[in-house]
Amino acid sequence: xxxxxxxxxxxxxxxxxxxxxxxxxxxxxxxxxxxxxxxxxxxxxxxxxxxxxxxxxxxxxxxxxxxxxxxxxxxxxxxxxxxxxxxxxxxxxxxxxxxxxxxxxxxxxxxxxxxxxxxxxxxx
Numbered sequence: 001x002x003x004x005x006x007x008x009x010x011x012x013x014x015x016x017x018x019x020x021x022x023x024x025x026x027x028x029x030x031x032x033x034x035x036x037x038x039x040x041x042x043x044x045x046x047x048x049x050x051x052x053x054x055x056x057x058x059x060x061x062x063x064x065x066x067x068x069x070x071x072x073x074x075x076x077x078x079x080x081x082x083x084x085x086x087x088x089x090x091x092x093x094x095x096x097x098x099x100x101x102x103x104x105x106x107x108x109x110x111x112x113x114x115x116x117x118x119x120x121x122x123x124x
Contacts, residue, residue, distance in 0.1 A: 001050055001120045003091075005037050008068060008114040011077035012084060034085055041089035055093050058123040060102040067107065068114030075105050082116060091120075 010030045026034070044050045053059050063082055065075055083095035092099060102123065 003041070003044070003050060003118040003120070005040075005082070005085075005116040005118065006114075007033060007036075008073075009033070009065060009078040009081055009116050011074055012081045013077045030081065034081070034088070037085050038089045041086070041091055045090065050091065052090050053092055053099075053120070053122065057093075057099070059092065059100050060104075060121045060123050061100050062104040062106070062119040062121075064106040064108060064117040066110045066113065066115050066117065068110065068112045070109065075107055078116070079103065079105055082118065 010027075010033050012026050012030050012034075041050070045052060061083075063075075063079055065073070065078055067073065083092070083100065086092045087095050
């Protein structure tokens with residue numbers, strides 16, 4: 001199954017806002033991206049253009065981050081953002097190693113056309 005997420009994937013880990021009380025929240029850029037992507041994934045699920053992976057399924061994930069500029073980014077943190085979003089949208093039941101034991105990350109450049117191209121494959 002192929003999914004394309006438009007825009008640059010923000011890192012949830014590196015873009016947190018810490019308060020004096022010790023609480024930590026994701027920044028607005030991440031929250032806005034996350035909410036938009038979850039809505040898009042819900043729409044695709046509703047239209048049956050993508051399907052959720054049920055409990056007990058194992059998934060191989062290939063993520064190609066296509067960057068629209070040469071800003072330095074941490075792709076493994078971007079992958080965490082993508083995995084959390086797939087779980088929140090109901091595409092994956094969880095993002096632990098038993099559900100997603102195999103992950104591949106690629107980075108490319110396409111001037112002004114940032115996106116993340118995902119391939120999710122059920123494993124035997």
